[in-house]
Amino acid sequence: MFEFITKLFGGSEGSKNKAKERLRLVLVHDRASLSPGLVEALEEELIQVISKYLEIDEEGLEVSFDEGDDSVALIANIPVKNVKRKI
Amino acid sequence: MILDSPAGIEHGFKNAIAGADSAIVVTTPEISAVRDADRIIGLLEAAELYDPQLIINRVRPDMVRKGDMMDIDDIDDILAISILGVIPDDQDIIVSTNRGETVVTDKKSRPGQAYRNVVRRILGEEVAFMNLQERKVMHWFKKILSGEAQ
Numbered sequence: 001m002f003e004f005i006t007k008l009f010g011g012s013e014g015s016k017n018k019a020k021e022r023l024r025l026v027l028v029h030d031r032a033s034l035s036p037g038l039v040e041a042l043e044e045e046l047i048q049v050i051s052k053y054l055e056i057d058e059e060g061l062e063v064s065f066d067e068g069d070d071s072v073a074l075i076a077n078i079p080v081k082n083v084k085r086k087i
Numbered sequence: 088m089i090l091d092s093p094a095g096i097e098h099g100f101k102n103a104i105a106g107a108d109s110a111i112v113v114t115t116p117e118i119s120a121v122r123d124a125d126r127i128i129g130l131l132e133a134a135e136l137y138d139p140q141l142i143i144n145r146v147r148p149d150m151v152r153k154g155d156m157m158d159i160d161d162i163d164d165i166l167a168i169s170i171l172g173v174i175p176d177d178q179d180i181i182v183s184t185n186r187g188e189t190v191v192t193d194k195k196s197r198p199g200q201a202y203r204n205v206v207r208r209i210l211g212e213e214v215a216f217m218n219l220q221e222r223k224v225m226h227w228f229k230k231i232l233s234g235e236a237q
Binding site: 014015016017019020022023024026027030031037 | 117118121122125126129133151153154155156157158161164165
């Protein structure tokens with residue numbers, strides 16, 4: 001009832017902002033999980049960069065996205081074989 | 088040639104875009120539809136079909152006015168692709184499909200006008216977006232006053 005009255009007097013913002021907010025969140029998740037090509041390209045470049053400094057186990061490298069309730073984190077697990085003394 | 092792709096992201100979609108030079112994505116201003124449109128845009132990019140254009144179908148001006156439906160700016164903000172047209176939801180569509188007529192040829196119909204605008208934009212003309220906020224009666228009056236016969 002209260003909602004109806006506030007709506008009647010233009011006090012409420014309408015539901016579209018809620019929709020935008022929900023969409024934004026859902027799209028962050030979608031975009032992070034949708035493109036396997038992106039993850040592969042990222043992995044490849046990570047290997048290149050890290051290999052300049054460390055000797056790593058390329059086979060054991062794992063890259064994934066960890067999706068929380070309202071955030072997305074990039075998790076990379078990179079086994080190091082040896083540290084290079086000289087760059 | 089324009090090829091209508093089946094809804095969804097399954098085989099039909101992949102077949103439809105196999106020979107395409109460019110793509111037009113059609114969505115409605117609802118969360119699930121915009122979400123699907125975003126996935127489709129991602130898949131189009133993966134298939135090297137860049138810069139697709141967007142048509143927003145079934146927009147309800149009364150709901151947009153009340154702030155209960157996302158409008159052109161909101162969707163542009165979220166999907167960030169160029170918008171080719173906005174089609175108002177209208178009972179004309181149901182009536183004309185019942186009769187087996189195309190709404191595009193109905194000179195008095197607002198969605199018909201919106202579709203014609205889309206066609207003109209595809210052909211390279213610059214056409215301003217229809218003012219959906221305007222009430223139907225006003226639109227009708229304006230048309231009479233301006234003596235717009237088409």
